[in-house]
Amino acid sequence: MTGQRKITEITVTWFCWLSGLLLLAALVILVGYLIRRGGPVLGLSLLFGDTPPLDALLLRKHVFDGLYPALAGTLLLIIGAMVLAIPLGIASGIYMAEYAGGRTKAVFSLLFDILAGIPSIVVGLAGLSITIFLHRIFGERIMPCLLISCLALAYLVLPYLIRTTQVALESIDPVVRRTAPALGASRLQNIGRVLLPHSLPAIIGGIILATGRCAEDTAVIMLTGAVASAGIPRSLLDQYEALPFYIYYISAQYTSPDELATGFGAALLLLLLCSALLVLALVLQRRLTIFLLYR
Amino acid sequence: MAPAVKIRVCDLNFHYRNRQVLHDVNLTIPSGSITAITGPSGSGKSTLLLALNRLWEEIDGCRVRGRVEIELDGRLQEIHSPALPARYVRRKVGLVFQQPNPLPMSIFRNIAFPLQLAGVRDRKLLAQQVETALRKVRLWQELHNRLEDDGRSLSGGQQQRLCIARALVLQPEVLLLDEPTSSLDPETGQAIEELLLNLKNEMTLIVVSHYQDQVQRIADLRFTVREGRFTRLPAGRPRSRTGPAL
Numbered sequence: 001m002t003g004q005r006k007i008t009e010i011t012v013t014w015f016c017w018l019s020g021l022l023l024l025a026a027l028v029i030l031v032g033y034l035i036r037r038g039g040p041v042l043g044l045s046l047l048f049g050d051t052p053p054l055d056a057l058l059l060r061k062h063v064f065d066g067l068y069p070a071l072a073g074t075l076l077l078i079i080g081a082m083v084l085a086i087p088l089g090i091a092s093g094i095y096m097a098e099y100a101g102g103r104t105k106a107v108f109s110l111l112f113d114i115l116a117g118i119p120s121i122v123v124g125l126a127g128l129s130i131t132i133f134l135h136r137i138f139g140e141r142i143m144p145c146l147l148i149s150c151l152a153l154a155y156l157v158l159p160y161l162i163r164t165t166q167v168a169l170e171s172i173d174p175v176v177r178r179t180a181p182a183l184g185a186s187r188l189q190n191i192g193r194v195l196l197p198h199s200l201p202a203i204i205g206g207i208i209l210a211t212g213r214c215a216e217d218t219a220v221i222m223l224t225g226a227v228a229s230a231g232i233p234r235s236l237l238d239q240y241e242a243l244p245f246y247i248y249y250i251s252a253q254y255t256s257p258d259e260l261a262t263g264f265g266a267a268l269l270l271l272l273l274c275s276a277l278l279v280l281a282l283v284l285q286r287r288l289t290i291f292l293l294y295r
Numbered sequence: 296m297a298p299a300v301k302i303r304v305c306d307l308n309f310h311y312r313n314r315q316v317l318h319d320v321n322l323t324i325p326s327g328s329i330t331a332i333t334g335p336s337g338s339g340k341s342t343l344l345l346a347l348n349r350l351w352e353e354i355d356g357c358r359v360r361g362r363v364e365i366e367l368d369g370r371l372q373e374i375h376s377p378a379l380p381a382r383y384v385r386r387k388v389g390l391v392f393q394q395p396n397p398l399p400m401s402i403f404r405n406i407a408f409p410l411q412l413a414g415v416r417d418r419k420l421l422a423q424q425v426e427t428a429l430r431k432v433r434l435w436q437e438l439h440n441r442l443e444d445d446g447r448s449l450s451g452g453q454q455q456r457l458c459i460a461r462a463l464v465l466q467p468e469v470l471l472l473d474e475p476t477s478s479l480d481p482e483t484g485q486a487i488e489e490l491l492l493n494l495k496n497e498m499t500l501i502v503v504s505h506y507q508d509q510v511q512r513i514a515d516l517r518f519t520v521r522e523g524r525f526t527r528l529p530a531g532r533p534r535s536r537t538g539p540a541l
Contacts, residue, residue, distance in 0.1 A: 175392060178353055178354075179392075179396050180398075180408075180412065181353050182348070183408065183409040183462070184386040184409055186382060186412075189412055198399070
C-alpha cells in the first residue's frame with residue numbers, strides 16, 4: 001500500500017514537472033523559431049522601407065514597403081478598443097460585485113458568460129452587419145473603418161474585464177471590506193478608496209489579457225476595416241493596416257522568400273509590441289497602486 | 296446620582312439568514328463605563344457589536360428587530376431610525392476589530408483616513424489630529440519619525456494600537472472593541488487594558504473578551520452570552536484610572 005502510494009506520488013510529481021517543461025519548451029521553440037526566421041529582417045527598413053524614419057514618424061511621407069502603418073494601426077486599434085472597453089468593463093464589474101443581487105445578478109452572469117463564449121468571427125460579422133446598416137442610413141461616409149473595429153473589439157473583450165473586476169472585488173477579505181464602512185465611509189467611498197485599489201493588480205491582469213486579445217484578433221478586424229494597404233489612418237473613419245491581418249495575408253499569399261521573411265518579422269514585431277504593453281501595464285500597476293493608496 | 300444612560304437595547308433580535316443569533320436582548324449601559332461581554336465562541340458577542348453601529352447592514356442576509364437607543368450629541372436616539380445616516384452612527388460609535396486591520400497605506404494615512412472620509416482636507420488639522428490620536432494610544436514616541444511607513448509593517452501590538460488610534464481620531468462617543476487583546480502577548484495586552492481604563496473618562500466602552508481575569512480587572516459591568524441570550528453578572532472590581540499619565 002505504502003509502496004503503491006509512493007509510486008503514485010512520484011508519478012504525479014514527474015507528470016507535473018514534465019507538463020511545465022513541455023509548455024516552457026513550446027514557448028522557447030516558438031520564440032526561437034520566430035527570432036531565427038524573423039530576426040534577420042528586423043530593423044528600421046522592416047518598419048519604414050525606403051522612407052526616412054523621421055519623415056514617416058512625423059507623417060510627412062507615406063511608408064509603402066514597411067510595417068510602420070500596420071504597427072501604428074494595431075496600436076491605434078488597441079488604444080481605441082481599450083479606451084472604450086476599460087471604463088465600461090470595470091463599471092459593469094463593480095455593478096456585478098457591489099450592487100447587483102439575487103435574480104438580476106444571476107441573469108446578468110449568464111448573459112456575460114454567453115458574451116464571453118461568442119466566437120470572434122461572429123462578433124466580426126455583427127460589426128459588418130452594423131456597418132452595412134449604418135451605411136444605409138448615413139450613406140457613403142460610413143464604411144468598414146477603425147472606429148467600427150474598435151467598437152467590435154471592445155465588445156469582444158468586455159467579458160474579460162467585467163469578470164476580472166467582479167472576481168477581484170468579490171474575493172476581498174471581509175475584514176478589509178468592512179474596515180472603511182466601520183470608519184464612516186459611504187459605499188462609494190469604500191469602493192473608490194479601498195476596494196478598487198485593493199483589486200488593482202487583478203484588474204490590470206484582466207486588462208493585459210484583453211489587450212493581448214485585441215492585439216492578436218484577426219477575424220473581427222478583417223471584417224470591419226483592416227486592409228492590406230491603407231497607410232496611417234487619418235481619422236477614426238478611415239481604413240487601416242494591422243499586424244495580425246498582415247501576417248495572415250502574407251502567410252496565405254506570399255510570392256517570394258523575402259516576403260515570407262517580412263511576415264515572420266511582423267510576427268516578431270507583434271510579439272515585441274505585446275511584451276512592451278505588458279511591461280507598461282506592470283509599471284502602471286505599481287505606480288497607480290502607490291498613487292491610490294499612499295498619496 | 297446615577298450616571299446617565301448611554302445605550303439602551305430593548306428586545307433586540309438578530310437573524311443571520313435562517314438562524315436567530317440574538318434573542319430578546321435587553322441592556323442598559325451607563326455613560327463613561329466599561330462593559331465587558333463574555334461567552335463561548337459563536338454565541339453572539341461580536342454580533343451585538345455589529346448591531347450597535349449598524350455595520351450589520353454591510354453583511355448580506357442580516358435582519359434586526361427591536362430598539363437600539365444611543366445617546367449621541369446629547370440626545371438618546373434610535374440608531375436605526377431612517378432619519379439617521381449609518382455613516383453618522385458609525386462615526387459616533389467606533390469599532391475595533393479582533394484582527395488588527397490597518398489598510399495598505401502609510402501609518403499617517405491610516406489614521407487620517409476616517410477624517411478624510413468625513414471631508415477634512417486641511418493638512419495641518421489632519422497632522423494635529425493624527426498626533427493626538429497616536430499620543431492617546433502611546434505610539435507617538437515610537438512612530439513619530441516613521442509616519443510614512445506602511446501601516447502593515449508594524450508589530451501585532453502596534454497594529455492593534457494603530458487601529459484603536461484610527462477609531463479614536465473621529466472622537467467617538469462609544470467605542471466597541473472585539474477581543475482587542477486576543478492576538479497579542481500578555482505585556483501588550485496589559486498596555487491596551489491601561490489604555491481602555493484611560494479612555495473611560497472620554498467615552499463609553501464595550502469590550503468583548505475571552506479572558507475572565509481581564510474582565511475582572513477592567514469592567515464596570517459584565518454580561519455573559521449563551522446562545523444569543525444575555526445575562527448580567529455581578530460587577531468585578533474595576534480599577535479606576537490607573538497607569539502613567541498621558
